[in-house]
Amino acid sequence: MxxxxxxxxxxxxxxxxxxxxxxxxxxxxxxxxxxxxxxxxxxxxxxxxxxxxxxxxxxxxxxxxxxxxxxxxxxxxxxxxxxxVRGTPEFAYIETEPGATTNVPICALGGSVATPGGGLKAPVVEVRGVEDLERLGREAIEGKIVFYNRPMDPTLINTFQSYSGCVDQRYSGAEEAAKYGAAGVIVRSMNLRQDDYPHTGSMSYGELSLSERIPAAAISTNGAELLSTTLALNPDIRFYFRQNCRQLxxxxxxxxxxxxxxxxxxxxxxxxxxxxxxxxxxxxxxxxxxxxxxxxxxxxxxxxxxxxxxxxxxxxxxxxxxxxxxxxxxxxxxxxxxxxxxxxxxxxxxxxxxxxxxxxxxxxxxxxxxxxxxxxxxxxxxxxxxxxxxxxxxxxxxxxxxxxxxxxxxxxxxxxxxxxxxxxxxxxxxxxxxxxxxxxxxxxxxxxxxxxxxxxxxxxx
Incomplete structure (x- = not known):
């Protein structure tokens, strides 16, 4: 019972x-x-x-x-x-030769410093992640814009795992590139779709002093593909971007x-x-x-x-x-x-x-x-x-x-x-x-x- x-x-x-x-x-x-x-x-x-x-x-x-x-x-x-604060909208282009430019969508990463008032133009070095910096060394990086182009892994069904696998380049990319004398950082957006929307997000300079910090921006996935392809065809291209964000x-x-x-x-x-x-x-x-x-x-x-x-x-x-x-x-x-x-x-x-x-x-x-x-x-x-x-x-x-x-x-x-x-x-x-x-x-x-x-x-x- x-x-x-x-x-x-x-x-x-x-x-x-x-x-x-x-x-x-x-x-x-x-x-x-x-x-x-x-x-x-x-x-x-x-x-x-x-x-x-x-x-x-x-x-x-x-x-x-x-x-x-x-x-x-x-x-x-x-x-x-x-x-x-972000300030006025960011602007960027790829320059293949003087006067020949193609605009690309970018946005400043949250916490980034501004570029100089007239913007920043420099040669580009493409890497797949922060681990590539040590292999390349200061000679290949100093004075250039580091372009982090490791995409989210499309084979992972759990997209948060895919995000975790590449977000370090957004968060720590500027801090690490600055140690090798880079002038700035452009990061491929954390996005599995090909589109023209740049994706912002937080980033950190770690223990770098204010004078050591370099500007960092995200580029859309379409923009990243264009930049990578153009760079492969012409390693001497230059990248220009301007942003006037600041920390209050x-x-x-x-x-x-x-x-x-x-x-x-x-x-x-x-x-x-x-x-x-x-x-x-x-x-x-x-x-x-x-x-x-x-x-x-x-x-x-x-x-x-x-x-x-x-x-x-x-x-x-x-x-x-x-x-x-x-x-x-x-x-x-x-x-x-x-x-x-x-x-x-x-x-x-x-x-x-x-x-x-x-x-x-x-x-x-x-x-x-x-x-x-x-x-x-x-x-x-x-x-x-x-x-x-x-x-x-x-x-x-x-x-x-x-x-x-x-x-x-x-x-x-x-x-x-x-x-x-x-x-x-x-x-x-x-x-x-x-x-x-x-x-x-x-x-x-x-x-x-x-x-x-x-x-x-x-x-x-």
């Missing part, structure tokens, strides 16, 4: 979970707010570079919208962020935080979030407006379906992920100072595409516990549960007993838009965005109900 009763309880719990997931997906797809919020962020505010007026407008807007949800608490967490003093900005206090275990905190800042070329719809509005929607969905979390559910819209990670570090620092107990953190920062599953940074035991929920997601075709990374902003929270997770949408189109001018609202599909929000809410519901490791199951809702 006891075994029969146990089986009935288990069946009832499974049915309750299935019903809750269905109600979350239905609410998101029929009454969702995420697309409306993203429309405002993208089209009324635009690109939200850290320290900019637009970043502050995004802070004010999302705070107001969270307050309108009737959460238990909404607040701003001050954080000092870098303020880098740090300014104060904010993480935007809202929470529903837990009804039974309020000391246990579950975080969902994305980063509110973006690069300035597009309007940051995929990176990471989508993650922000999906995270906001998680809390709204629980209110819509009438679910009161047992644990405290907190949405955090982090500032300055793109060029400093100051918001993520600040949140983790204050959490430790306050001795807060975080149980689980989920980040959405891989675009607003069709959700496929999650990656988890956790122990074997925790993953085995969570993996048992996969069948609940199979009707929604969201059942790729795997071990791996989570998200940059929640990474600083990492500690024993805390499970970190990342929403994993289909990644095949993400780098077509990442850090580029075409990352705009029109590139986001409403249904895909809403599916992602419901998927996040479903996982948060299960964590709230069952925790992140083997423990007694709490019946009822």
């Amino acid at each position: 006891a075994l029969v009763a146990s089986g009935v309880l288990g069946l009832n719990a499974q049915q309750a979970d299935e019903e809750m997931l269905r109600s979350l997906y239905t609410a998101s797809l029929t009454q969702g707010k995420s697309y409306e919020w993203l429309n405002y962020l993208s089209n009324q505010i635009g690109g939200r570079l850290s320290g900019s007026v637009q970043a502050q407008q995004a802070v004010d807007y999302t705070r107001k919208e969270l307050e309108a949800l009737g959460l238990d608490r909404v607040w701003l967490q001050p954080v000092m962020v870098p303020k880098w 003093p740090d300014v104060e900005s904010y993480n935007v935080i809202g929470e529903i206090r837990g009804s039974e275990s309020p000391e246990d905190i579950i975080v969902v979030g994305g980063h509110l800042d973006s690069w300035d070329l597009g309007d940051g719809s995929h990176d990471d407006g989508a993650g922000c509005v999906q995270s906001m929607e998680v809390l709204r969905l629980f209110k819509t379906v009438g679910y009161r979390p047992r644990r405290t559910l907190r949405v955090v819209l982090f500032m300055n992920e793109e060029n400093g990670l100051r918001g993520g570090r600040k949140y983790a620092e204050e959490a430790r100072e306050k001795n807060e107990r975080h149980l689980f953190a989920l980040e959405s920062d891989a675009g607003g595409f069709t959700p496929r599953g999650f990656s988890f940074d956790c122990t074997d035991e925790e993953f085995a516990h969570i993996a048992r929920w996969k069948p609940l997601f199979e009707p929604y075709l969201v059942h790729q549960f795997e071990r791996g990374g989570s998200g940059a902003d929640i990474g600083p929270l990492k500690s024993e007993g805390l499970v970190l997770a990342g929403l994993r949408p289909d990644s095949q189109r993400y780098f077509d838009y990442h850090h580029a001018e075409n990352d705009t609202f029109e590139a986001v599909n409403k249904r895909e965005l809403e599916l992602g929000a419901a998927t996040m809410a479903s996982l948060v519901y299960l964590v709230d109900r069952y925790g992140t490791g083997p423990q007694p199951i709490i019946r009822g809702r």
Whole structure:
């Protein structure tokens, strides 16, 4: 009799979970707010570079919208962020002989210094990565523009792995080339598609003094192919580019935080979030407006379906992920100072595409516990549960007993838009965005109900 009763309880719990997931997906797809919020962020505010007026407008807007949800608490967490400005649009051309030039699309890398006022023109040396610099030596590099032309590996199905395999040339390329006397750096955009959009992104000079720093820019994939082909035909070509970006003093900005206090275990905190800042070329719809509005929607969905979390559910819209990670570090620092107990953190920062599953940074035991929920997601075709990374902003929270997770949408189109001018609202599909929000809410519901490791199951809702 006891075994029969146990089986009935288990069946009832499974049915309750299935019903809750269905109600979350239905609410998101029929009454969702995420697309409306993203429309405002993208089209009324635009690109939200850290320290900019637009970043502050995004802070004010999302705070107001969270307050309108009737959460238990909404607040701003001050954080000092870098303020880098692009200035006037960049300009570049390939010169095959005096007076014979072909314009190519470029953009300054985030954090780069400017060229001289009249621009920089120099011979070009093409390399496949920073490891080629030592082989070539100072004699072949000094006074030239180093052209990093290692493309993303198209054979890797996971495009984030492909990105990881070549992003070092963008981040460290100028620092390393300057050590060999290079005059400047041009980097092939991190993009699997051939197009005319240069993709920006963060870069670092390491410990180089201001006088040692050289200008760095990204060139579109079409531009990179043209430059490489032209250089192969005529090694004596010159490349010209002009940019007047600059770094200003740090300014104060904010993480935007809202929470529903837990009804039974309020000391246990579950975080969902994305980063509110973006690069300035597009309007940051995929990176990471989508993650922000999906995270906001998680809390709204629980209110819509009438679910009161047992644990405290907190949405955090982090500032300055793109060029400093100051918001993520600040949140983790204050959490430790306050001795807060975080149980689980989920980040959405891989675009607003069709959700496929999650990656988890956790122990074997925790993953085995969570993996048992996969069948609940199979009707929604969201059942790729795997071990791996989570998200940059929640990474600083990492500690024993805390499970970190990342929403994993289909990644095949993400780098077509990442850090580029075409990352705009029109590139986001409403249904895909809403599916992602419901998927996040479903996982948060299960964590709230069952925790992140083997423990007694709490019946009822």
